[in-house]
Amino acid sequence: MPEYHGTCLCKAVQVSVQVEKPELGICHCDTCRKWCSAPFMAFAAQDINLEPKDKVSQYASSNIAKRSFCKICGTTLSFFYDDMKQKFVNPWILKDVQNITTGVEVCYDNKPSCYSFDSKAQKYTEAETMAFVNLS
Numbered sequence: 001m002p003e004y005h006g007t008c009l010c011k012a013v014q015v016s017v018q019v020e021k022p023e024l025g026i027c028h029c030d031t032c033r034k035w036c037s038a039p040f041m042a043f044a045a046q047d048i049n050l051e052p053k054d055k056v057s058q059y060a061s062s063n064i065a066k067r068s069f070c071k072i073c074g075t076t077l078s079f080f081y082d083d084m085k086q087k088f089v090n091p092w093i094l095k096d097v098q099n100i101t102t103g104v105e106v107c108y109d110n111k112p113s114c115y116s117f118d119s120k121a122q123k124y125t126e127a128e129t130m131a132f133v134n135l136s
């Protein structure tokens with residue numbers, strides 16, 4: 001599986017991650033937009049290695065999910081559900097990723113009407129998205 005490396009904005013946190021397919025999942029939910037000032041875009045990954053741990057802050061944004069970010073510069077690093085093997089990494093912190101495509105747009109019914117992406121991605125409502133999370 002291809003491995004990618006990168007850093008946060010201030011370079012305090014080093015990231016290494018294996019990503020099977022460089023395909024964006026885009027979440028339009030209120031929490032993600034508040035967190036990122038934009039929809040959260042992510043690659044699915046099994047293991048996301050963030051070092052050193054003492055520079056990474058982790059925040060439980062709900063009772064089923066956590067978000068991590070750099071303690072110094074605040075860069076969005078990763079998102080994961082407590083019960084799900086799959087995790088999600090901010091693709092824009094990774095170097096040298098080729099041929100990025102758009103996979104899915106989730107919580108699409110939460111998307112404000114003032115923006116949209118020119119993508120043919122499969123779109124899922126929040127209810128459909130959460131059903132998938134609960135099955136995983």
Ligand SMILES: [Zn+2]
Pocket residue numbers: 008009010011012013070071072073074075
């Ligand atoms: Zn940083």
Ligand SMILES: [Zn+2]
Pocket residue numbers: 027028029030031032033040107
């Ligand atoms: Zn979200």
